[in-house]
Amino acid sequence: MTTTDTGERRRASDTRPVITDLIDEATVESIAAEAWVALVGEDEVLVPLPGDLPADILSSWVDVVGPWTGSVVLTTGRATAEELSRALLREHAPEVLDDEDVADAFGEIANVVGGNVKAALPGPSALSLPQVGNAPLVRNQADVCRLDVLWRGEPVAISVQGALPPLPGSTPTRKNEVS
Amino acid sequence: MRALVIDDSRAMRRIVTGILTGFGYEVRDAEHGRAALDVLDEGWLPDLATIDWNMPVMDGLQFVSVVRANPAWRAMTMMMVTSESEHTQIVRALAAGAHEYVIKPFTADAIRDKLALLGLLPQEVAL
Numbered sequence: 001m002t003t004t005d006t007g008e009r010r011r012a013s014d015t016r017p018v019i020t021d022l023i024d025e026a027t028v029e030s031i032a033a034e035a036w037v038a039l040v041g042e043d044e045v046l047v048p049l050p051g052d053l054p055a056d057i058l059s060s061w062v063d064v065v066g067p068w069t070g071s072v073v074l075t076t077g078r079a080t081a082e083e084l085s086r087a088l089l090r091e092h093a094p095e096v097l098d099d100e101d102v103a104d105a106f107g108e109i110a111n112v113v114g115g116n117v118k119a120a121l122p123g124p125s126a127l128s129l130p131q132v133g134n135a136p137l138v139r140n141q142a143d144v145c146r147l148d149v150l151w152r153g154e155p156v157a158i159s160v161q162g163a164l165p166p167l168p169g170s171t172p173t174r175k176n177e178v179s
Numbered sequence: 180m181r182a183l184v185i186d187d188s189r190a191m192r193r194i195v196t197g198i199l200t201g202f203g204y205e206v207r208d209a210e211h212g213r214a215a216l217d218v219l220d221e222g223w224l225p226d227l228a229t230i231d232w233n234m235p236v237m238d239g240l241q242f243v244s245v246v247r248a249n250p251a252w253r254a255m256t257m258m259m260v261t262s263e264s265e266h267t268q269i270v271r272a273l274a275a276g277a278h279e280y281v282i283k284p285f286t287a288d289a290i291r292d293k294l295a296l297l298g299l300l301p302q303e304v305a306l
Contacts, residue, residue: 038284085190092193105190111233112283115262123265127233129187 018143050148051155059135060106062114066125070162072114080154103132140166184208186231212237232261247276
């Protein structure tokens, strides 16, 4: 008897983990909270509550390439990113923070959070240098672990999001809502 | 004592420099491993180098390997200060010749404790 390959069957190599199989929001929250206390200040807490991001937002992120490939993205209002940068630098902050200072400091926060997220994922993986700007698009809505928090009352989104589109037959893509 | 702070993040260089200056160190900084080698080539030899891992031009692991290959720089203590926190990465850095490893995020107390272990904490800095 002859059978027809309809494309429904999948080889083992066709499967890959999505981020929610590997890490949960509580772990991301714990990593972010530790980073905030150490980098931003001992009394700085992240409140796990959603907030409306303003129109003028800035993202910083690092890419993770390994058994799971994607990005760890921080997104917040531009003014909050500047406040975060000043808090990070504390007494070492220059009187006037320029855009490069903010990009550098906000990127470093993503680097620290991303490095610790990477450590919680299966390895070996490589970590990119931090980038700042418009966040990469979410290419597979099923491959996202997103945490919404408030810092000093301002919304910050922390998204661990896959870089690869869904496999054929799985969830369709849509654009990242925070970018 | 002298320290060379190597990190591509200007913010992190400021923070680590501030901590070490507070401990009485004379500090210079560099934005990547190649720039740090230029400082060493000038003849400015630090007692301590704090080294980020992921940097453009020359990363921290390459820097450690180059320094270890030069007997003239053997007296310098190398401490990785990085967000690379996987056990395998720590082992790689130590195998390449780093003496200590601090994972970001860190506190000033964590740096102080590591320096004390390395015998690089000036006596006037209380533990």
